[in-house]
Amino acid sequence: MTVATASQSTPTLTPRAGPRTAAPQSGFAPWNDPKKPPIVRFEGITKRFDDFVAVKNITLDIYEREFFALLGPSGCGKSTLLRMLGGFEKPTEGKIIVAGQDITDMPPYDRPVNMMFQSYALFPHMTVEGNIGFGLRQEGMPKDKIAERVDEAMGMLELRQFAKRKPNQLSGGQQQRVALARAIAKKPRIVLLDEPLGALDKKLRQQAQFELMRIQETTGTTFIIVTHDQEEAMTVASRIAVMDKGDLVQVATPGDIYENPKTRYISGFIGDVNLFEGKVSAVADGCVEIESTEGSKLKTRSAEPVSVGQQVWLALRPEKIRISHDQPSSTVNAIPGKVEDIGYLGSISHYHVRTAGGQRITALRANAAHAVERSISWEDSVWLDWPVDAGVVLTR
Amino acid sequence: MKTRFSWFNLTSITFGFAFLYIPILLLVIYSFNESKLVTVWGGFSTKWYGSLLQNQALMDAAWVTIRVAVVSATIATALGTLAAITLVRMGRFPGRTLFSGMIFAPLVMPDVIIGLSLLLMFVAIGFDRGFWTITLAHITFTMCYAAVVVQARLQDFDKSVEEAAMDLGATPVNTFFQITLPIIAPSVISAWLLAFTLSLDDLVLASFATGPGATTLPMKIYSQVRLGVTPEINAISTILIGIVTVGVLTAAYITKRQTDKAERERRRAFGATG
Numbered sequence: 105m106t107v108a109t110a111s112q113s114t115p116t117l118t119p120r121a122g123p124r125t126a127a128p129q130s131g132f133a134p135w136n137d138p139k140k141p142p143i144v145r146f147e148g149i150t151k152r153f154d155d156f157v158a159v160k161n162i163t164l165d166i167y168e169r170e171f172f173a174l175l176g177p178s179g180c181g182k183s184t185l186l187r188m189l190g191g192f193e194k195p196t197e198g199k200i201i202v203a204g205q206d207i208t209d210m211p212p213y214d215r216p217v218n219m220m221f222q223s224y225a226l227f228p229h230m231t232v233e234g235n236i237g238f239g240l241r242q243e244g245m246p247k248d249k250i251a252e253r254v255d256e257a258m259g260m261l262e263l264r265q266f267a268k269r270k271p272n273q274l275s276g277g278q279q280q281r282v283a284l285a286r287a288i289a290k291k292p293r294i295v296l297l298d299e300p301l302g303a304l305d306k307k308l309r310q311q312a313q314f315e316l317m318r319i320q321e322t323t324g325t326t327f328i329i330v331t332h333d334q335e336e337a338m339t340v341a342s343r344i345a346v347m348d349k350g351d352l353v354q355v356a357t358p359g360d361i362y363e364n365p366k367t368r369y370i371s372g373f374i375g376d377v378n379l380f381e382g383k384v385s386a387v388a389d390g391c392v393e394i395e396s397t398e399g400s401k402l403k404t405r406s407a408e409p410v411s412v413g414q415q416v417w418l419a420l421r422p423e424k425i426r427i428s429h430d431q432p433s434s435t436v437n438a439i440p441g442k443v444e445d446i447g448y449l450g451s452i453s454h455y456h457v458r459t460a461g462g463q464r465i466t467a468l469r470a471n472a473a474h475a476v477e478r479s480i481s482w483e484d485s486v487w488l489d490w491p492v493d494a495g496v497v498l499t500r
Numbered sequence: 501m502k503t504r505f506s507w508f509n510l511t512s513i514t515f516g517f518a519f520l521y522i523p524i525l526l527l528v529i530y531s532f533n534e535s536k537l538v539t540v541w542g543g544f545s546t547k548w549y550g551s552l553l554q555n556q557a558l559m560d561a562a563w564v565t566i567r568v569a570v571v572s573a574t575i576a577t578a579l580g581t582l583a584a585i586t587l588v589r590m591g592r593f594p595g596r597t598l599f600s601g602m603i604f605a606p607l608v609m610p611d612v613i614i615g616l617s618l619l620l621m622f623v624a625i626g627f628d629r630g631f632w633t634i635t636l637a638h639i640t641f642t643m644c645y646a647a648v649v650v651q652a653r654l655q656d657f658d659k660s661v662e663e664a665a666m667d668l669g670a671t672p673v674n675t676f677f678q679i680t681l682p683i684i685a686p687s688v689i690s691a692w693l694l695a696f697t698l699s700l701d702d703l704v705l706a707s708f709a710t711g712p713g714a715t716t717l718p719m720k721i722y723s724q725v726r727l728g729v730t731p732e733i734n735a736i737s738t739i740l741i742g743i744v745t746v747g748v749l750t751a752a753y754i755t756k757r758q759t760d761k762a763e764r765e766r767r768r769a770f771g772a773t774g
Contacts, residue, residue, distance in 0.1 A: 214669075219667045221663070225661045227665070228661075229683060
């Protein structure tokens with residue numbers, strides 16, 4: 105028996121399909137323009153700590169005005185990659201290029217990037233104003249100019265009323281805003297955010313995510329965020345790089361990552377997924393037929409080139425599966441089963457269905473119609489079906 | 501909440517404190533003795549404090565002592581702070597264990613041995629013994645105390661605060677003076693006070709390292725006592741006790757306030773995560 109559902113996210117996760125509203129501007133996709141130079145380029149970056157390899161030969165381009173997310177579980181190397189860009193770690197191999205300039209050996213204080221730390225790292229002996237103005241004072245900017253810039257940053261983050269307070273007189277949310285204000289005060293070209301919202305509670309975190317997006321859009325700065333929270337990455341980012349054990353697994357827009365995950369790891373890491381293990385039994389005009397181990401023939405469109413006999417997995421999102429009492433008219437991708445569990449979540453319900461072959465499949469149904477359809481209940485015999493373009497064929 | 505003392509506790513505390521402080525108390529009381537005879541009470545008077553100011557030899561010794569204490573405490577604190585930073589910040593480097601062991605060895609090394617080895621060295625290199633040799637000796641043995649005090653503070657210091665400063669454009673030197681030093685200042689001050697008081701009442705090292713013309717107060721007192729205790733000695737000792745007490749209490753107070761503050765901040769941080 106295979107485990108059908110790899111669930112790591114909350115059930116309310118509903119990714120948006122189609123063009124993303126969170127992108128800085130509609131049609132914003134510099135990564136598709138081969139002529140556009142990247143603002144940050146990691147070139148074959150490897151980082152070893154003694155014999156532990158934290159980052160393995162990563163090559164990655166990030167473009168101006170992007171809100172780029174490095175996503176992965178703790179220990180996957182995402183923070184190390186960010187810290188190398190900040191200048192706090194030296195890559196063992198490879199080059200880091202920012203705006204055409206090789207900064208691999210440049211000390212942190214000369215780099216055109218500013219970082220917001222997970223612990224906020226506010227200076228405890230300085231006021232909010234003093235903290236925000238610290239970077240500007242290092243530049244030797246005239247006092248009145250500093251005051252102006254500090255005031256601008258405080259205004260942007262609604263911190264003016266706290267100007268004279270010390271960090272320990274602020275709440276967690278206020279400290280987080282001071283840390284962000286300090287990171288943007290110098291108007292750097294790139295702002296690095298290391299788990300910036302990790303210490304906030306869920307509600308505050310959602311507010312802060314939208315605040316981050318607003319600041320990123322108004323300042324037009326490139327933001328690179330490190331997070332282990334896939335919902336956070338989906339919400340804020342224009343592109344996401346998923347990392348695992350020091351490797352870059354996939355770099356794509358949130359929609360792409362959700363709809364076309366490249367590996368089983370990613371399909372399970374972002375959102376819920378049903379996985380059918382099987383062998384390719386036929387390939388014809390863009391469609392693949394898979395004979396699954398649980399005993400059904402599944403037909404799906406595939407962009408991935410596969411050959412007959414190859415071991416593959418079909419990844420299928422729960423909301424793409426239709427569940428009903430009646431046998432569907434088409435015989436393609438229709439599987440009978442028995443309802444084992446129902447999770448009622450108000451707006452939607454989760455149905456866990458055991459197929460004849462013994463596989464457990466999760467299907468979602470929106471509770472839109474009010475008692476019109478015959479409701480599905482425990483132990484009901486049901487049919488599951490989905491169109492040929494609903495699933496993704498994975499080879500890894 | 502009030503803690504009630506049991507009879508056993510009360511008795512042991514009384515005896516303990518009596519054992520520790522009655523000799524000192526006697527000395528303080530007799531420093532206000534009218535009589536010239538040290539062991540006979542002749543009424544209250546502060547005249548010995550007055551006559552102290554007339555005793556040129558004693559005043560000279562006091563002046564030497566204070567100069568030695570200030571100079572050696574300052575240099576020892578600076579060196580101790582640097583050593584502590586190296587130990588805490590540098591992470592692992594070859595010889596780290598040896599380095600930390602060598603810094604802390606004087607804490608347990610008998611004073612007589614340090615004194616003797618310093619004396620041998622000064623003689624060997626032909627260093628004229630006097631004010632500077634005493635100062636050097638005191639730097640050697642107070643530096644490790646300063647390093648311990650500062651190291652304790654640095655260990656719970658968030659390293660990302662320094663990284664943030666550098667990230668915002670501060671060079672390592674600017675980061676040290678604008679961020680690290682102000683944050684660890686209380687422990688640097690208490691390290692200085694500790695080094696100062698240690699230097700003030702040291703007799704053994706000073707005796708080994710001294711030369712003509714440089715007599716510290718403890719040495720002076722010791723040599724005078726051999727000729728007989730005078731009320732003046734009681735008076736100057738009382739002053740010395742006062743200075744040492746104030747120094748130690750201030751250092752303890754600063755450290756306490758600092759740990760309380762760190763504790764409060766930690767609790768706040770946890771409160772914020774909710």
